[in-house]
Amino acid sequence: MSSAFPIFSLPYIPLKQVLDNFGPHAIINISLCSLRSKAVAISYRGSSKDVQLELGNYCLQRYEKMTFCWLLNAEETSKMRKDRILDTVRIGSFRNVPVEMEMGGKVLTTYWDDRMVGLLEIGSYAREIFNQDIHEINLGEEQDLGQAVDWITNVQGSIKSLHCEFEPTNDSVLDYVLTNCKYTESLSLHVKPSDGYCPAEMPNFDIDYLYILPSFWIKQNHLLTMNCKYIVLQDSKLGNRDINILVQHWMNGGCVKLKELLITVEVLIDYEEILEAVEHTVRTEDTLRDYVNHENVLLSIGSSFDIKRSTDGTTATIEDDGVDSKWFYMAVWPDFVGNSCH
Structure with a gap:
């Protein structure tokens, strides 16, 4: 890919204005x-770089306005078309990476002998x-x-958000990820370990967002180490007594960052047991x-129980989902846009 760009002769301010209108796709393609x-x-600083970058599924994506858009794709060289010669570019230490535009010019596909090596090179380049x-x-x-x-460890030290969705052949695989990958804001685990799985080390549950499906391996000791704004535990084996202990833990100042908690369980939710020894107000x-959640979705809460944290007077609402419910939902006020419980 070649040739001169007359726009590079522009003074800095007009050039920046042009690049501001290019968008992230054009910035990376021009580079x-x-x-x-x-x-x-690299030297440009402006709105075309105001994106979150995600690496996975063999592509580099940008996240913007609740939407993921591909920037670069990594494919095996065996998938290259044989009917024509492709242009090549330099990415990192790789000087002749074949490339072609796909999806109507919306994404640049790169070809590699080892697809995973290519993906990580794309990540470093981005x-x-x-x-x-x-x-x-x-x-x-x-x-x-x-x-x-x-x-992650060697190139940038940590990752803000980690999403895992794989089928482990043994539990050591999941242990390796949880022990060695430093995630700092969000953990999403869509991984089913063995029935008797217990993490080799206590995972980092002091983050903002935690999603675990299935979460049958989460025990009470794991629950009490969690300090997140948003927690979702699906297919849990926790019981009403475990949830009661968590509620009391929150009331006494634990899990202080919590804004929303959702747990789906095997047994029927018993609100009387969950609220045992817990002072509450029936709504x-x-x-x-x-209540507006972290995704800016409006939730309407009707029948419920209000509880108050003794340390600072913060109020939380436990939704009453009826006698046949197998899910527990708790929201802490104010919500994500500042609405109070009154």
Whole structure:
């Protein structure tokens, strides 16, 4: 990919205004054209770089306005078309990476002998061009986990958001990820370990967002180490007594960051047992209150129980979902946009 760009002759301010209108796709594509264009892309600071970068599923994506859009794709060289010769670019230490535009010019596909090596090279290249770390990594193939975790550790030290969705052949695979990958804001585990799984070390549950499906391996001791804004535990084996202990833990100042908690369980929810020794106020169906969650979704809470934290007077609401419910939902006020419980 080649050639001169007359826009590079523009003074800095007009050039920045042009690049502001290009968008992230054009910034990364231009950077691949020459060493000069790469230098311009790196030095540029503006709105076309205001994105969150995600690495996973063999592609580099940007996250913007609740939508993921592909920037670069990594494919095996065996998938290359044989009917024509492709252009090549330099990415990192790889000088002749074949590329072609796909999806109507919306994504640039790169071809590699080793697809995972290519993905991680793309990640390193994107960090350089966008002057920022990769925000999220998605681990979806067990055989790639070691390389991905080592890349996170060696290249940027940590990752803000970690999403895992793979089928482990043994529990040591999940242990390796939880022990060696430093995630700092969000953990999403869609991984089913063995029935008797217990983490080799206590995972980091002091983050903002935690999603675990299935969560049958989460025990009371794990529950009491959690300090997150948003917790979802699906297919849990926790009982009403465990939830009661968690509620009392919160009332006494534990899990201080909590804003929303959702647990789906095997047994029927017994609110009498959950609220045992817990001072609470009953709210009836006609006292409907609106709660806006972290995704800016409006939830209407009717029949419920209000509880108050003794340490600072913060109020939380436990939704009464009826006698046949197998899910426990608790929301802490104010909500994510500042609404109070009154």
